[in-house]
Amino acid sequence: MNEEARRVINLMEPGHTGCAGCGQAIAARLVIKAAGPRVIVANATGCLEVYTTTYPRSSWEVPWIHSLFENAAAVAAGMEVTLKAMGRYEGIKIIAQAGDGGTADIGMGCISGMFERGHDILYVCYDNEGYMNTGYQRSGLTPLGARTTTSPPGRLSYGNRTRKKNMPMIAVAHGVPYVATATVSEPRDLMRKVQRALEIEGPKYLHILVPCVPGWGYESELTVELARLAVETNLFPLFEVENGVITKVKKPKETRPVEDYLRPQRRFAHLFRPGGEEILDELRRIAEENSRLEPGPVRLFGPTGSKS
Amino acid sequence: MRAILEGSKAVAEAVRLCRPNLVCAYPITPQTHIVEELSRMVAEGSLDAGFVLAESEFGAASVVLGGSAVGGRAYTATSSQGLLLMVEVIFNIAGLRLPVVMTCANRAVSAPINIWNDQQDSVSIRDSGWIQLYVEDNQEAVDTHIQAFRIAEELMIPVMVCMDGYVLTHTVEPVDLPEQEEVDRFLPPYRPKYRLDPDDPFTMGAMVGPEAYMETRYHLHMDMMEARSVIRRVAEEYAESFGRYHGGLVEAYDVEGADVVLVSMGSLLGTMREAVEELREEGLKVGLLKIRCFRPFPKEAIHDALKGVGVVGVIEKDVSLGLEGTLCSEMRAAFCGEESPEISSFVMGLGGRDITVEEIKQVARELAADPACRVEFRGLKEELLRGDEG
Numbered sequence: 001m002n003e004e005a006r007r008v009i010n011l012m013e014p015g016h017t018g019c020a021g022c023g024q025a026i027a028a029r030l031v032i033k034a035a036g037p038r039v040i041v042a043n044a045t046g047c048l049e050v051y052t053t054t055y056p057r058s059s060w061e062v063p064w065i066h067s068l069f070e071n072a073a074a075v076a077a078g079m080e081v082t083l084k085a086m087g088r089y090e091g092i093k094i095i096a097q098a099g100d101g102g103t104a105d106i107g108m109g110c111i112s113g114m115f116e117r118g119h120d121i122l123y124v125c126y127d128n129e130g131y132m133n134t135g136y137q138r139s140g141l142t143p144l145g146a147r148t149t150t151s152p153p154g155r156l157s158y159g160n161r162t163r164k165k166n167m168p169m170i171a172v173a174h175g176v177p178y179v180a181t182a183t184v185s186e187p188r189d190l191m192r193k194v195q196r197a198l199e200i201e202g203p204k205y206l207h208i209l210v211p212c213v214p215g216w217g218y219e220s221e222l223t224v225e226l227a228r229l230a231v232e233t234n235l236f237p238l239f240e241v242e243n244g245v246i247t248k249v250k251k252p253k254e255t256r257p258v259e260d261y262l263r264p265q266r267r268f269a270h271l272f273r274p275g276g277e278e279i280l281d282e283l284r285r286i287a288e289e290n291s292r293l294e295p296g297p298v299r300l301f302g303p304t305g306s307k308s
Numbered sequence: 309m310r311a312i313l314e315g316s317k318a319v320a321e322a323v324r325l326c327r328p329n330l331v332c333a334y335p336i337t338p339q340t341h342i343v344e345e346l347s348r349m350v351a352e353g354s355l356d357a358g359f360v361l362a363e364s365e366f367g368a369a370s371v372v373l374g375g376s377a378v379g380g381r382a383y384t385a386t387s388s389q390g391l392l393l394m395v396e397v398i399f400n401i402a403g404l405r406l407p408v409v410m411t412c413a414n415r416a417v418s419a420p421i422n423i424w425n426d427q428q429d430s431v432s433i434r435d436s437g438w439i440q441l442y443v444e445d446n447q448e449a450v451d452t453h454i455q456a457f458r459i460a461e462e463l464m465i466p467v468m469v470c471m472d473g474y475v476l477t478h479t480v481e482p483v484d485l486p487e488q489e490e491v492d493r494f495l496p497p498y499r500p501k502y503r504l505d506p507d508d509p510f511t512m513g514a515m516v517g518p519e520a521y522m523e524t525r526y527h528l529h530m531d532m533m534e535a536r537s538v539i540r541r542v543a544e545e546y547a548e549s550f551g552r553y554h555g556g557l558v559e560a561y562d563v564e565g566a567d568v569v570l571v572s573m574g575s576l577l578g579t580m581r582e583a584v585e586e587l588r589e590e591g592l593k594v595g596l597l598k599i600r601c602f603r604p605f606p607k608e609a610i611h612d613a614l615k616g617v618g619v620v621g622v623i624e625k626d627v628s629l630g631l632e633g634t635l636c637s638e639m640r641a642a643f644c645g646e647e648s649p650e651i652s653s654f655v656m657g658l659g660g661r662d663i664t665v666e667e668i669k670q671v672a673r674e675l676a677a678d679p680a681c682r683v684e685f686r687g688l689k690e691e692l693l694r695g696d697e698g
């Protein structure tokens with residue numbers, strides 16, 4: 001196989017040091033495969049960054065930069081504006097990617113600025129629902145009730161107290177013309193969304209649920225199965241929003257009770273002990289809310305104009 | 309072209325002459341006029357650069373990092389709190405070896421919040437791996453910005469041009485602005501040694517463990533040391549092309565045979581020159597040493613300039629709390645292992661407090677009478693210290 005052909009198949013090479021069964025590794029490979037070789041990637045600090053570029057090795061067959069934890073969106077913005085100013089942008093796509101922490105918590109300022117200014121960038125959030133690189137601490141995208149190392153259950157606690165911050169809707173509220181969710185149990189859907197996003201000029205936001213073996217506490221062969229269960233229990237709905245309108249909702253063929261998703265994960269084990277019922281009820285309510293998601297205009301109010 | 313311009317506008321003109329591909333900044337007093345002027349140039353079409361109004365200084369520094377990484381000439385400017393908010397990115401830009409140029413309009417650091425001039429902001433990040441050049445007047449600011457891009461791009465090390473807020477940024481002075489063709493000859497287009505490009509994939513910013521991290525820092529350190537000769541050469545070449553020279557690393561003035569030599573950085577040198585002249589008329593032989601380049605620290609140049617000098621007073625607008633003025637500490641390092649003059653620290657002018665010619669003369673007189681090494685704050689208000697007021 002010649003060099004070029006090899007590149008197109010494996011733009012993110014295997015042989016990195018991620019955990020066996022890492023959902024993020026599966027997703028990142030699909031994203032870059034769908035995007036193709038004419039991209040430049042700005043990657044935030046986090047698991048993906050660490051295990052793909054441990055010096056002197058790199059998995060990346062595309063130009064790739066890691067600067068800091070919270071600035072991938074701004075670094076990408078600088079690349080886009082500069083390449084345009086230099087007349088070198090033609091045919092290049094720019095991707096900024098980060099974990100849920102790098103996105104919804106510490107990186108929010110830079111992302112908001114990037115969205116607001118309308119840079120032509122695909123931003124991908126790999127949501128494994130915690131700060132996994134630093135040992136499974138809570139993030140703003142950790143689900144209600146989950147055990148993390150900073151939201152442990154205890155005499156006075158049933159794990160994480162907050163619901164997931166609604167990052168896709170935060171993107172929609174910025175007027176981002178294409179916002180979608182995806183997960184690794186639907187690889188074709190995921191790749192199609194990347195390609196759809198890259199056809200659109202302006203900022204794009206793709207939020208991918210990526211199961212994490214040690215962080216969630218499950219057997220490594222269950223990664224794809226758990227991603228599927230997240231969708232089938234309606235705890236992670238798959239949808240697309242274009243210019244403020246929900247264009248597609250990928251409804252599960254059969255809906256499962258939330259317990260089917262929660263039980264195999266050690267981070268939810270305490271919910272099945274006495275006292276956990278209240279949190280389980282709340283999770284059922286969240287799933288029920290999600291199941292009612294239908295195509296149509298996103299109901300945002302306030303002075304939000306979508307750029308089209 | 310001779311023009312009468314506010315310092316900030318003169319800097320903006322100099323930056324435009326350098327043909328940056330990317331300008332990104334966030335406003336903060338006293339840097340604001342630079343950003344406003346560059347915005348005006350972009351709006352009227354006289355500056356053909358990518359232009360980003362970032363959501364914060366942290367964002368602005370990250371944006372110029374990205375622009376530089378794809379091979380563009382990138383510029384930003386800030387002050388004080390803005391510089392501190394950038395700090396994480398500042399270290400990162402240097403570590404990634406990206407030749408960004410930044411103006412720091414020097415301002416005091418909060419708390420208490422204070423928008424006036426001192427140099428605590430840039431001095432506090434001396435270890436970040438940026439070259440730091442301090443300018444005395446607006447002409448030097450113009451000339452140093454043009455030199456800064458040459459130095460940065462030759463070494464792949466970022467350069468910060470530090471100019472005193474208000475004292476320079478808001479002062480209207482005549483300056484000579486070079487012609488575009490002259491600048492183009494002196495500063496050719498940036499040819500990066502490496503950049504992010506799909507035609508030649510490259511990984512930048514990898515994770516480096518104990519097995520190689522130290523070597524990357526050593527390289528940067530050695531290149532910083534090497535920068536001293538580059539800074540000097542670029543200043544000389546600039547003098548050849550434009551007929552103006554403001555010193556390379558340091559500039560000595562009447563040092564030979566001086567009883568006392570006063571040392572400082574930035575615009576205070578102007579006031580000190582006046583003081584020295586008056587003192588000489590009064591019969592006290594006082595010399596001056598201007599530190600133009602603070603990082604890399606020009607140990608040899610300082611050492612050579614002060615040969616035979618017995619008493620040195622360092623007057624500076626910053627303090628390493630719990631020690632002394634930072635420049636003073638570093639001056640001592642220039643004499644490591646050798647006979648050193650008595651070097652005293654005078655912390656003055658913090659938060660925009662005026663430093664008068666008379667106060668400088670008083671420092672020199674006292675040092676001549678008693679050379680013993682000491683650390684002093686000057687210009688303090690006794691009544692405030694006692695708590696009578698405020």
Ligand SMILES: Cc1ncc(C[n+]2csc(CCOP(=O)(O)OP(=O)(O)O)c2C)c(N)n1
Pocket residue numbers: 024045046047048069070098099100101102103126128130131132133134139
């Ligand atoms: C400013 C800053 N704060 C904290 C850290 C430490 N840190 C590195 S990665 C990380 C968590 C990453 O979480 P996430 O973005 O969700 O990525 P993941 O590792 O889970 O894929 C943290 C807290 C850092 N590198 N920089």
Ligand code: SF4
Pocket residue numbers: 017018019021022023024025047048051128132133211212213214215
């Ligand atoms: S800790 Fe989780 S996110 Fe990190 S490499 Fe392992 S499975 Fe992947």
Ligand SMILES: [Mg+2]
Pocket residue numbers: 099100101126127128129130131132139
């Ligand atoms: Mg995470």
